[in-house]
Amino acid sequence: MVHTRQMRSRTRSHVWFERAQQSLVEGVNSPSRGSAVYAGGPIVLERGKGSRVWDIDGNEYIDFMMSFSALIQGHAHPALVLLKFEGHYHGWYDPFLLNAHTHPPERLGSIENPARIPDSEGIPSSIFDDVVLAPWNDADALERVLSQHGHELAAVITEPIMANMGCILPRDGYLQRMRDLTRDCGALLILDEVVTGFRYAPGGCQEYYGVEPDISTFGKALGAGFPVGAVAGPRSILERMRWSEKMVLHYGTFNGHRLTMKVVATNLDLLSAQNAYGKLHAVGNAAIAGLREVFRKRQVKAIVQGFGPMFQIYFTERDAIHDYRDYCKFVDTKLYARFVQKLLECGIYMTPSNGLHWIISTVHTSADVQALVEAADQACSGLS
């Protein structure tokens, strides 16, 4: 039975259409969508779900147009949805570009129903209909979200260590539990190792923590300064890129670029050299220990979180920062920026953004660590 809906005015649609006519021929990008067809001007749709769409005035419609039949599965079909976590950044691919920047705690919504906050202008809100957002580092919360949405998810994507809110480590067993839960509900697990890959172990964090994702992504350290990205996974999944009627496309002008591939091969040879990772961990751990000692001695309320090649300093009263909400609520990022400005004056180059992290490379030495620790000691004086 069809219910008659109480329709609101289409004022906003009219305003947007007026605006569009100043820039586009007929105010649309196909004459079949313009006022020749829609007397009084087209309706500006904002989002869709299943068979329904909503316009920007809030009117709901049952869609029988379905993007000229392109939407054979309706709008935002659950099997085409992905889950991502609060505070994680996976590049500026529209559907994942939400809740990766800090915001005042009162804007975040509840843990059960996090507010969805786009990280960029220009992303239609309908894009996020395809994404379920969950808090990170809380296995029980993940289990609850998956019990509700697991059957609709294509994949769960996570950074193994949160590297875009400083350096936030997974709680013991969290990644393993995520692996089990995603397997149980039939969603793929995508491990975003763009930041962590090749830094903790030759096999990245997945080797270090002993988790086996379905798909992993790599960038940054793989290219040792050259522009490269890689997607890895078992043959059963990557075979879907083989040319066929139902393939997943991966065209790209610079795919497999020869010079870059040569650099990657050399980089991996260097990293395979004896004890490269032992050294990365030892130098990083020495820096962490040195900084902790400085803050203890100077009685500055700061923690140094992380281990080996990645760590971050948080000026906080807390013992640890476990997730996005902790970071937004409890970290004094302005004090950190002032501290880093002082370090810059002492010849230590680092970004004042607390959201990034300290990076140890194979060329850092114990003398560099010593210089950092001395500069940190100096920077602590007059810091309040």
Ligand SMILES: Cc1ncc(COP(=O)(O)O)c(C=O)c1O
């Ligand atoms: C965890 C993570 N994933 C993906 C990306 C995107 O990488 P790119 O900037 O090379 O596209 C970044 C970039 O910083 C990142 O931190």
